[in-house]
Amino acid sequence: MAFCKHCGTEYPDGGSCPNPACPGAQQAPAQSGNPLDGGFNDAMEHVKKNKSAIIGAVIAVIVIVLVIVFLGGHMGAKGAANKYAKNVIKKSGFKKTTKITMLDDAYKEYKDSDDFDDDKDIFEESIEDLKDEDIKTKIKSVKKGNKLKSKALKGAKLYFKLQAQEYDVDDDIEVKKGYEFKVKMKIKEDGDTDTRTNRICVVKVKGDGWKVIPVSADSLESRGDYDLDDLEDYLD
Secondary structure (H helix, E strand, O other): OEEOOOOOOEEOOOOOOOOOOOHHHHHOOOOOOOOOHHHHHHHHHHHHHOHHHHHHHHHHHHHHHHHHHHHHHOOOHHHHHHHHHHHOOOOOOHHHHHHHOOOHHHHHHHHOOHHHHHHHHHHHHHHHHHHHOOOEEEEEEEEEEEEOOHHHHHHHHHHHHHHHHHOOOOOOOOEEEEEEEEEEEEEEEOOEEEEEEEEEEEEEEOOOEEEEEOOOHHHHHHHOOOOOOOHHHHHO
């Protein structure tokens, strides 16, 4: 048996003073049943002090995720223009180039047709010919220009309406808005370097997203002179 040096209470060897009124017992910090409570409290205190920093970090992560989701699932006018410009000069870019210039349903029909493979071969041969002649092309810039006027949007609607009729798909086309883009290319041939600027239009088609029409805004406006309800005259 042992005796407490603070109050003299007797207790078994190896034990501790059982007297709740013992001065020595009162000096010891009270403990709960969970030995980790002290560390948890310290951690919570750290969280409180650094709350603003933690919130800022969480917000930053959310923003990054949203940007990735947006870029992965959606493509704006500039993205469509860049995609077209990048692939139109690549031998392997035929599918992406044609897909972005066609209505989704029309592209599906076109892809299953005999024309698709023939056109693909012509496209790839053209790129290969440039390579054989040591003509190098490179996209220098793709710059967004003016917003398309209503007459140009009407021309764009006609462009896709004709496409829809050619492939026998829904021709209820709604072109919501669009822009003209300037695609600047650097062409190197026989040691000489030339710069050429092509104009393309990018329009937003309801249900299909942003599509490229490889003509200038002026060209689309001239098409807007035709009556959308009288396509036979236009085809003649």
